Structure formats: C-alpha cells, structure tokens
Amino acid sequence: MFDINGWEVIVLAIVGILVLGPERLPEYAAKLADLVRQVRGLAQNARTQLKEQMGPDFDDVDWKQYDPRQYDPRRIVREALMDEPSPSDEPVEPMDKPQSGSMAPVPQPLHDSAKPTPWDADAT
Numbered sequence: 001m002f003d004i005n006g007w008e009v010i011v012l013a014i015v016g017i018l019v020l021g022p023e024r025l026p027e028y029a030a031k032l033a034d035l036v037r038q039v040r041g042l043a044q045n046a047r048t049q050l051k052e053q054m055g056p057d058f059d060d061v062d063w064k065q066y067d068p069r070q071y072d073p074r075r076i077v078r079e080a081l082m083d084e085p086s087p088s089d090e091p092v093e094p095m096d097k098p099q100s101g102s103m104a105p106v107p108q109p110l111h112d113s114a115k116p117t118p119w120d121a122d123a124t
Contacts, residue, residue: 016028
C-alpha cells in the first residue's frame with residue numbers, strides 16, 4: 001500500500017524512537033494501531049453498504065477493466081499500428097482519375113518562404 005521496504009521501516013522506527021522517546025512511544029504506537037483498525041472498519045463498512053445498495057447485478061462486474069493503469073498509450077498505438085488492415089480498411093481509389101498521358105496537378109506550397117510568416121496578435 002505505501003510501498004515501504006525494510007530499511008525504510010527501520011529508519012522510521014529509529015526516528016520515532018528519537019523524536020518521541022521511549023516513554024511516549026508505546027502510547028503513540030497503540031493510538032496508531034487503533035487508528036488503523038478504525039480505518040479498516042470504515043472501509044469494510046463502506047464496501048458492505050455499497051454492495052447492499054447496488055444489488056446483485058454488480059457482483060459480476062469486472063472492475064479491473066476500468067483500472068486506468070492498464071491504458072498504456074504506447075501499447076495502444078503499437079497494437080493499432082501492428083494490426084493488419086481489414087478489407088474495409090483498404091484505400092478507396094478516387095473517382096476522378098487522370099487520364100493516361102495527362103499529368104496530375106502539382107500541389108502548391110502553403111507558404112512562400114520569401115514572405116514573412118503570417119501571425120495573429122490576438123492568438124498569441
């Protein structure tokens with residue numbers, strides 16, 4: 001839950017001993033244990049109440065599919081690019097084909113590099 005390893009627990013215990021002192025440490029440890037029990041009880045009561053209110057229809061819902069951690073944009077893009085195109089994804093040929101012997105029109109550049117770049121003062 002908190003992702004604390006063994007060394008961090010030891011360091012926290014030493015800091016707790018130094019800050020609180022050996023006289024007050026057992027008292028605060030008991031208060032912390034009571035707080036953890038209360039929070040667990042509240043969470044269990046909320047879970048039970050939610051199940052009662054939502055009814056049996058929501059018992060079979062796969063909640064893991066709604067976990068946002070499973071949505072990796074890199075994986076989604078990779079899967080989309082690696083998929084083989086289906087027949088409906090085939091490129092559609094344009095209706096107005098140039099006749100054989102005629103040349104297709106050459107696209108004109110959108111901006112002349114000799115002119116300054118246009119810009120809008122209200123947009124910046």
